[in-house]
Amino acid sequence: MPHIQGPPAEAELVRLLIQGVTDYAIYALDPSGSVSSWNAGAQRAKGYTRDEILGTHFSCFYTPEDRAAGLPAQALQRARELGRCEVAGAWRVRKDGSRFWAHVLVTPIYDRTGRLLGYAKITRDATQQKAEAERIAEVTRKLDLALENMAQGLCMFDPDGTLVLANRRMEAIFGAAAGGLGPGTDFLEVCRAMTGARASEAAAPGAPARPGAMPSEARAGQAEHYAQALSGRHLDLLRRHRRWRSVEALPDGRAIALSHSALPDGAWVTTCEDITEQRRIEAQIHHMARHDGLTGLPNRSFLNDYLDEELPRARKQGCQVATLAIDLDRFKEINDLYGRAAGDTVLRAVAGRIAAQLDTGEFIARTGGDEFMAAKRFTQQSGLSDFTARLVTCLGEPVRLDGFELTVAASIGIAIFPGDGIRREQLVGNTELALRRARGNLSESICFYESRMDEAERERRTLAGELWTAITADQFVLDYQVQAAIASGEPIGCEALLRWQHPRRGLISPDSFIPLAESCGAILPIGEWVLRTACRAAAQWTSPRKVSVNLSPVQIIHGNLVKLVTRILAETGLDASRLELEITESAIIGDKARALDILRRIQALGVTIAIDNFGTGYSSLDILRSFPFDKIKLDRTFIAEISGSRQARAIIRAILALGRSLAIPVLAEGVETGEQLRLLQAEGCDQAQGLLFGRPQPLDHFRRDHI
Known part of the structure; x- marks a missing residue:
């Protein structure tokens, strides 16, 4: 802490020097805070003459708000406690009431015995510096605003290839991996963020891979190889060209336009633009032309x-x-x-x-x-x-x-x-x-x-004749595929699937002969056989699980389906609540009023009705509105794309939400991988069917594994 010392001549010299300073307001306060000395700089800065200000409390230089907050007394107290009180910037008031931005230093003065004599106070007018700083800050803010609102991602590199700055658009384009890029990052690391190599490295160690997906080490290695190739190629281009633009196809399928502009000192600016949508539009135009x-x-x-x-x-x-x-x-x-x-x-x-x-x-x-x-x-x-x-x-x-x-x-x-x-x-x-x-x-x-x-038509007529023979020769068989609750994984039922065991052609899938059977009328006796066989099998199971049977549109429109279902349930002894009939939209739209009346009468028996392949037709919502279905079967085409298609996942989410709002359980068909099941669980799907839970099996094998 300062003490008063030195011979009188030296003290006088100091006084004269202080009085002669005009750029700084230098003055003293007595222990109570009243002004006790005043130099020319103080008069210039604050407008008071020496005679006007001596004896006045220094709080007159503070704004009314600061005085009300007790800041003058706090400044003196802080000076005594800390040995000095420095305020880097605060508003102060001149004699004429005008304000200026001040830098203030208050230092206590003690005699040799430690008695407080007063305070030395130095005030510098920093109004111009504040205005300049604010101007620079505003320019910087506008530049930052421009950078952050660019449509392109922007990176600036120094001559050594080290990142100086990157805007937020980089993160918007390349994801969280690019959000962590900071000054000092090299160009290769930026390329890793672009290609997903950084994301691969950041994956949780030991996290399970999606079934059927490339192992994480292989994905990371592939991304790293791509990133290094991208970095090496573009650094070579920068050495040979002051400006360069290229379009890169990233591993995730996006198209990114990269532009480099070299600066005189060897630094350069890189801009990145996602032109995937532009390429899509160009492809659309090309598609329209063809x-x-x-x-x-x-x-x-x-x-x-x-x-x-x-x-x-x-x-x-x-x-x-x-x-x-x-x-x-x-x-x-x-x-x-x-x-x-x-x-x-x-x-x-x-x-x-x-x-x-x-x-x-x-x-x-x-x-x-x-x-x-x-x-x-x-x-x-x-x-x-x-x-x-x-x-x-x-x-x-x-x-x-x-x-x-x-x-x-x-x-x-x-x-x-x-x-x-x-x-x-x-x-x-x-x-x-x-x-x-x-x-x-x-x-x-x-x-x-x-x-x-006639060759094709003759073959078709031949196969149609063989269909009728197959009915009497007992060439049809049923396989059963388990259906499970997603939450518990427990079996809840199965679907009966028709096969034709042709003595010469071998096993024929229903896709090959069902349309022909529908066109020649053979579907009616075939459908009756399927329904009776499936109900008879289910009636013998020890567990009360459902069996699901597909109906052809021809059966609904041309057959006496209500009487057939009633008779078969009575013959086999199967409880109606354990039978589920699956129909597609095409089974209804031919004669909608009649089809819905038949389905309502069947439902009144206690049989449940499921709409199959939901979402693939053009009238799915209208049909769902027209009839109180007991189950929605989500078509396998959406499940196949759930992992890689945002559109498919959005459709699945919408159908599941629709099912919840109508209190109708939704079963996903064609679930083959753990990743598909995990996504369905996350979206709240109720039931599932597919190879992940079990292949279609003959009755004996199905009963052994699932009943």
């Missing part, structure tokens, strides 16, 4: 490109390619009678059905108003026959239009590469010739170019 706007199918231009690639590929592989020209019969009448909107609905329905059943090596395009052309690569004639039969089935299904149905027929002309043409133009021309013959043939709707007639 697809039909009404149906979404490929157009003739796309067809030509496809055949130009497919025919050489087939020649190299030793395959054949069939082209099938399809013309909807009497389509003009539909437009004339019901309007173009009805015609458009028919075209979209037909196109959607065909596109939905395409397999590898199969193609469909809309080539004109009511004309389509399909292509099929095959090695055996049975492959073409199957494809043609599926087309006929799609074309023959009724189309629902505002309370009524339209049945659409079609003529089909077929030509085969290479026998009927080795060039695309020749093959397509011969296909259209065959179509013209089919249009003019009153007895046959399918015509092959030249002599190839």
Whole structure:
């Protein structure tokens, strides 16, 4: 603490120096805080003359608010306790009432005995410095605001490749891994954040991997390899180019545009922009140029490109390619009678059905108003026959239009590469010739170019005849697949699945013969056999679990289903509450009023009704509103995509929420992995069915494992 000391001459010199200082207000206070000395700088800063201010308490320099808060006394107390009191910035008041921003230092003064003599006080006017600091702060704030609101992520690196700054957009683009990037991070580490390598490293050690997923070490290694390659490539580009822009396809499927701009001192600025959506729009434009706007199918231009690639590929592989020209019969009448909107609905329905059943090596395009052309690569004639039969089935299904149905027929002309043409133009021309013959043939709707007639139709008729034989020859069998509660994992029931054990063709899946059985009427006795067999088996189980049986639309509309169910329950002794019947939307939309009446009467017996493949049709919500279903079966296509598709997960979440709001349990079909099950658990799904819980099994094996 300062003491008064030194000879009088030295003290006088100090006094004169203090009095001569004009840039600082230097003055003394007595122990009570009253001004006892005053220099020229004090007068300049505060406006008081020496005579005006001597003896006045120094609190007059404080604002009224600070005086009310007791700050003057606190300053003196702090000076005594700490040996000094320094205020880096505070408002002070001049004689004329104006305010200035002051830097203040108060120091207590003691004599040799330690007695307090007063205080030395130095005040500097810092108003200009404060204004400059605020200006700089405002400029900095605006720059920060601009950086943080850029559409691009921005990084600045020094000449050594070390990160100087990065804006928040980096985290928005690349996730939490980029949020941890700070000054001093090298370019490779930034690349790791971009590619997900940092996220891989941050994964919890020992965390279980998703079933079927790449092991975490492999994922991390792959991401690290990509990050190092990205870093090395771009550092090399920076050495050779002052400006460079490239688009990088990241491992997560996104497209990122990276731009580098070198600075004179060797530093550089990198901007990152997620252009995935832009690329998606570009792809959409490209898609629109090659697809039909009404149906979404490929157009003739796309067809030509496809055949130009497919025919050489087939020649190299030793395959054949069939082209099938399809013309909807009497389509003009539909437009004339019901309007173009009805015609458009028919075209979209037909196109959607065909596109939905395409397999590898199969193609469909809309080539004109009511004309389509399909292509099929095959090695055996049975492959073409199957494809043609599926087309006929799609074309023959009724189309629902505002309370009524339209049945659409079609003529089909077929030509085969290479026998009927080795060039695309020749093959397509011969296909259209065959179509013209089919249009003019009153007895046959399918015509092959030249002599190839009827093969597919003959095969279909043969299989239809064998279906009727299979019923009497006891060639059908049922497998049973367990259904489980997700919360507990305990079995709650099963689904009965039909198989055809053909003596010559082997095991035939229902997808291959059910449509044919529906078209030829064999589905009614087959369906009755399935229902009776499943109920008889369930009635013998020791546990009261449900058995679920699928119903065909033909059974609902054409069979006396209510009496059949009642009779079979009585015959087998199965309690009605243990039988669940599964229907699809197509079983209802044909004759909605009648179908719903039949289902209500069956439900009144105590049998539960489940809607199968929910979410895949165009009237799912309307049907759900029309009938009090006991269960919703979530279609397996959504489950297959739940891990990688945000859209699929959003649809699943919405259906589960709908089920909860209607108090209808939801069963997810096709659950095959632990990851799928975990996500379904997280979303609150009730029940599940799929390979994860058990494959379809013969009755004896199912009873052994699950009953």
